[in-house]
Amino acid sequence: MSTFDDRENAFEAKFAHDEEMQFKAQARCNKMLGLWAAGLLGKTGADADAYALEVIKADFEEAGFEDVLRKVSGDLKGRASPDEVRDKRAALLPEAKADILNDKA
Template identity: 60%
Template sequence: MNTFDDRETAFEAKFAHDEEMTFKAEARANKLLGLWAAEKMGISGDEAEAYAKTVIVADFEEAGDEDVIRKVTADFEGKVTSDEIRAKRKECLIAAKGQLAEDPDA
């Protein structure tokens, strides 16, 4: 291989790694959001974990996080605004990225 091929392979590997980390951070942020929402709704234990999984799955409906925001907003039945949920999700994403920075395999 020549230098160009080596660089191309390295860029492809970095791109794949970055995409994987983005996916993990988004999924973890959705789980954290789900656990936060469950706590606010008075759900705990295994039921909270199960609810968090439904939030994660909701993210597969469409690109972006609006599907998650809609789901959680609907589950709160008007008690929490979508803007509050968006703000909390941003906090969750920052926390998720921090957790992955500490332990990328977790």
Template identity: 55%
Template structure:
């Protein structure tokens, strides 16, 4: 085995690890968004948790974040505007990343 092979395997491992962390952070962000939106919609308890799950699953419709945004925008019409939703998405992504990183250390 050469040093090049070892280095390549190391990069592949890091890429897989980073992709896994990114997936977890996206899912966490979506759950947090769902909890935030549920509060705006007046949902509590099991209803809020069920709603948050619909936000998590909405991310599987297409690559990227627009599917989540569209779901939230439709559900929160009259309660939150585009800029507020997008700002909250960015804010909660940072929160989710920190939480995931803290859990892995």
């Protein structure tokens, strides 16, 4: 294999790794957002965990965050505005990325 092939394979592997880490961070952030929203809804324990899983699943409806925003904002109905949900997610994303980098589940 040539040096060029080695470099190409390394770039492809790095890209795949970076995409996987981004996906995990987004899922972790959605879980954290779901747990936050569950608290506002008065859910605890297994109910809160189940709601967080619903939020994670909502992210698969379409690309981007809007599907999660619609779900959480719709469920919170007056407990938090869409802007508050958006701000909370923005605040949670760096924490989620740090958790993933530190290999926390």
